[in-house]
Each structure stands twice: as structure tokens, then as C-alpha cells.
Amino acid sequence: MTTLVRLLARPMLAAGFVLHGAKAIKDPDPYVPQAKPVTDRIVPVLKQYAPPQLVGRIPENPRTLVRLNGAIQVVGGLMLITSKYRRLGALALIASLIPTTLAAHPFWEEQDKQEREVKRDNFIKNVGLGGGLLLAAVDTEGKPGLLWRVGHGAAEVAEGSRRAVRMARREAKLAAKSARREAKLLALQAKDELPFD
Known part of the structure; x- marks a missing residue:
């Protein structure tokens, strides 16, 4: 109709x-x-x-x-x-x-x-x-008209950016946590390898 x-x-x-x-x-x-x-x-x-x-x-x-x-x-x-x-x-x-x-x-x-x-x-x-x-x-x-597409395209880009930032932060936290674990393990190994006085 x-x-x-x-x-x-x-x-x-x-x-x-x-x-x-x-x-x-x-x-x-x-x-x-x-x-x-x-x-x-x-x-x-x-x-x-x-x-x-x-x-x-x-x-x-x-x-x-x-x-x-x-x-x-x-x-x-x-x-x-x-x-x-x-x-x-x-x-x-x-x-x-x-x-x-x-x-x-x-x-x-x-x-x-x-x-x-x-x-x-x-x-x-x-x-x-x-x-x-x-x-x-x-x-x-x-x-969808051009203005709608532009507005929604910008919103999608902004959401994608926010998602990428969240993922980068999560990865950075995981990497820092993993680095701390590795540092502890290395410290423990170094203690075991040191000769006793």
C-alpha cells in the first residue's frame, strides 16, 4: 500500500x-x-x-x-x-x-x-x-537516509573503539598478571638456586 x-x-x-x-x-x-x-x-x-x-x-x-x-x-x-x-x-x-x-x-x-x-x-x-x-x-x-547512515556509522565506529579499548585494557591486565606470576616464579627459582650460608 x-x-x-x-x-x-x-x-x-x-x-x-x-x-x-x-x-x-x-x-x-x-x-x-x-x-x-x-x-x-x-x-x-x-x-x-x-x-x-x-x-x-x-x-x-x-x-x-x-x-x-x-x-x-x-x-x-x-x-x-x-x-x-x-x-x-x-x-x-x-x-x-x-x-x-x-x-x-x-x-x-x-x-x-x-x-x-x-x-x-x-x-x-x-x-x-x-x-x-x-x-x-x-x-x-x-x-535509511544519508544522515541516518552517517549518524549510525559514527555510533558504530565509536562503539567499536570503546570495545577495542576495553579489550586492550583486559589484555594489558592479563599481561601484567602473567608478568607478576613469572616474576614470582623467577624469584622463587632464584631463591632455590642460591647457596645456603
Whole structure:
């Protein structure tokens, strides 16, 4: 049952992103007016913190950025559906969802009460999608994740070290005990070999 849910849930979650992304790639113009205020704020920040060799490659044109975001949604959605790259796809979709949500649903800027409610509801819906994507990104399908493996690997190494220290102490005690016995025996033998006065 769990496997069936996973098989159905990932395509259901990815479908909207793939369709919306394909639409943005094919015809980005309807999205450009919404995207421009966000891209005008994000691009300078990206250029400020990007490595020098990438600064010149960051596109500034909102139309290009809308298409790029659409491509990320298509590729991320397809990766989410596959078994091999689903976690990376989920992370890519989260990265894509943030600017999309800020551009399309800035309810805090809306003056009309009804329009504000609609944008707020869509904003919350996208936050919920982000939560679903986070779950998809951390889902290990019943297998131990990397953090669990690292933590348990470190615990096993620590336990092995403690065991080795205990064994070394035990061996050292046995060796010391054996050395004392040998010393007593040698002392007794030396007494027997000494001539009497």
C-alpha cells in the first residue's frame, strides 16, 4: 500500500509543475509582468553573492528568467517522478516555487479585499505544495537516509573503539598478571638456586 501511495503521489505532485513549466517555456509573456518586480530584486542579490566566473552568466531579462524557471519546473517535475533523482527534483521544485509564489501571489500588496483573499489562498496553497515537496525531498522510501547512515556509522565506529579499548585494557591486565606470576616464579627459582650460608 505504501509503495502504491508513493507511486501515485509523486506524479500527482509533479504534474502541475511540469504543465505550468512547459507553458512558461512556450509562452513566457503572460508571466513577465508578475515576475519583473521579483527578478529586479533577486538578480542583483544573485550577482552580489555569485562566484565571479558566474556573475556574467546570470540572465537579467525577466522573460529569460521566466523560461529558465519553467525549465526548472519541467525538469524538476520529471525528476520527481523518477525513482533515481526524485529527491533532487523535489529540491529543484522548491527552489522554483519560491520566486513563483512571490511573483504570482503577493497578497500583502493587494488593496481589494476579495483579490487579497484569493492571492492569500493561492500563496498558502503554494506553501502547502512546498511542504509536500519537502516531504518528497526527505522521503527515503523506507531505506535509511544519508544522515541516518552517517549518524549510525559514527555510533558504530565509536562503539567499536570503546570495545577495542576495553579489550586492550583486559589484555594489558592479563599481561601484567602473567608478568607478576613469572616474576614470582623467577624469584622463587632464584631463591632455590642460591647457596645456603
